[in-house]
Amino acid sequence: GESVGLHLPTLSVQEGDNSIINCAYSNSASDYFIWYKQESGKGPQFIIDIRSNMDKRQGQRVTVLLNKTVKHLSLQIAATQPGDSAVYFCAENLNDYKLSFGAGTTVTVRA
């Protein structure tokens, strides 16, 4: 569910290393999941999505893994770059009208 009142978890990663961002979702009936990236002062941008009939999907430098058994979603970023510094949100579809967003993780890339 929403965690709008909480400070966001953080992840610090060395430039060039791989990043893994984790997310626990709430609804076992959710069948569609999305990762968003939000840079400071901007709206969230779509990164990658996955449907519940898959457990892995790859994009450019990003991979999303879905474990329905434990209701866990992860985003892997390969060879993290300074431009990857942002807040990352996972989202699950709750019903026909709404997505539910996770709390978000702030990723900081160290040079």
Added chain:
Amino acid sequence: SQTIHQWPATLVQPVGSPLSLECTVEGTSNPNLYWYRQAAGRGLQLLFYSVGIGQISSEVPQNLSASRPQDRQFILSSKKLLLSDSGFYLCACAAGTDYGYTFGSGTRLTVV
């Protein structure tokens, strides 16, 4: 693909003044529309959503209201702003949740 126009980018308003934020959508018809608020360093809080003209669902009781006078226009309003209304307001649209949301660039509202 969908494009969302949201304005203004920043806004400073005194307590007690009215508010009107507008969002328009291009590239799709009959979208679901959403207003979110984000406090600094916090997550996304859904305020309102709309599945059609004149249809508004409110997620949290508050000092704000929303309207959808046209298919691709979504307006967030307040008659009298409170200090607690400060935040980053985001409009989003979706052709359906199977396609995710497209977000606007947001409005940074500071109530003083």
